[in-house]
Amino acid sequence: MRKYDSKSKKEIVGLNENELMSKIVYNIGRGPQFKTFEPWFDNKDKLKKDDICDCTNGGMKIKWSDYGNNSNGNNYRWFLGREVDPHGNYLIEDRISDDDENYLGSYRSMSSPGIITINVDNIQVFFWSIICELACRQRYIFTREKIEELAYLCIDKTLYHELFHHFIDAQSYIVDGYRYDFDIDEALAVACSRLLVGFESKSNQAYVSDFYELAYSYTSRGYRDWINFKSDEQFLLKLIEYMPIDQRLKNMGQELLPIAEAMLYSIIEKPNVEVKIK
Ligand SMILES: [Zn+2]
Numbered sequence: 001m002r003k004y005d006s007k008s009k010k011e012i013v014g015l016n017e018n019e020l021m022s023k024i025v026y027n028i029g030r031g032p033q034f035k036t037f038e039p040w041f042d043n044k045d046k047l048k049k050d051d052i053c054d055c056t057n058g059g060m061k062i063k064w065s066d067y068g069n070n071s072n073g074n075n076y077r078w079f080l081g082r083e084v085d086p087h088g089n090y091l092i093e094d095r096i097s098d099d100d101e102n103y104l105g106s107y108r109s110m111s112s113p114g115i116i117t118i119n120v121d122n123i124q125v126f127f128w129s130i131i132c133e134l135a136c137r138q139r140y141i142f143t144r145e146k147i148e149e150l151a152y153l154c155i156d157k158t159l160y161h162e163l164f165h166h167f168i169d170a171q172s173y174i175v176d177g178y179r180y181d182f183d184i185d186e187a188l189a190v191a192c193s194r195l196l197v198g199f200e201s202k203s204n205q206a207y208v209s210d211f212y213e214l215a216y217s218y219t220s221r222g223y224r225d226w227i228n229f230k231s232d233e234q235f236l237l238k239l240i241e242y243m244p245i246d247q248r249l250k251n252m253g254q255e256l257l258p259i260a261e262a263m264l265y266s267i268i269e270k271p272n273v274e275v276k277i278k
Contacts, residue, residue, distance in 0.1 A: 003246045004199065004269065008271075012269070013159070013275055015118075015159065017152060020118070023120055024036060024120065024154070025101075025147055025148055026129055026145075027067050027240045034066075034067055034068035037067075039051075040052055045090070045145070046143055047144075047147065049132070052128075052132070053135055058238050059096055059132065060132050064125060069125065070121055071121040071122045071124070071125045073122060073125050073126070074125060075125075076126045076129045079104055079122065080218045080223070081218070081219040081220055082102060087166070100223075103117075103119060103122065104119055104120070104123050105118050105119060105159070107166060109169050110166075110169055112272065113271075113273050113274050114169060115269070115275075115276060116159070116163070116165045116275045116276070117225075117276045117277075118159070118275065119278045120277055120278065121278075123158060126154070127150070127151060127154045130211060130215055132173070134207065134214070136241070136267070140207050142207075146207060148234070149202065152209070153197055153200055153201060154215065158193075160192060160196040161189045161190060161192070163192075164189040164192040164193065164264075164271075164274050165189055166267065167268050170267045170272070171197060171243055171263065171278035175245075178244065181227060181242070182222055184242050186220075186222035186226075186244075187224075188226070188235065188238060190216065190223050190226035191226040191234075191235045194230060195230075195235060219260045237257070240259075243260065243263075
């Protein structure tokens, strides 16, 4: 596996990551009636954690609705542990639809094009609750720079997850034998996201790996199984089985991993999707 082509992100997916980051980190763009998070930082650009994080009880001291954020969640654990209905078929439009307001992101199947929805309110709550936990428990001192870096990773996390659903959607038209399986689908989407996000982090520092640790601590059915596919090889082997690629090809001596990998990138880097920000 390798880094996702950043040109694709800008030019094909059409995602303005900068704008999204400012909204998540500074609450910029909600309109003049809502305060930004600028006062959360001191004149040395450090996060004033005691003003916003509730280190005694966990969580945050702020009320999200005061800032124009109407998310139903208030902690990342809530998003990662939600009970989901595995019986629908997400390739049907309403399986993972943008009607479900409690997702960080969603993918609606192609009826030209596919639609990826990024739910900014939910990602904002998800993101800041992780920052506070890291600041309180691990005592990290966060600067604007570090927080912005983590916010980009948080956006990519959701984007790559949804792009994997798009890949499966597209490849189900390529092969005949594909059978939808909720648990595998979600586990592989999380694993794919984690592998690709790993290439995005500029620094290998502890605050980044501790951020990943919390951001990927899924407890929901299916999603939590990603841990079984966290290496390139584990992920691609499961993908071959799930796609599926006819194993006879392997018996004839053909390597299958590069095929699965090339197919994955060929679709997620030139996706037929529209990205909506909600
Ligand atoms: Zn998913």
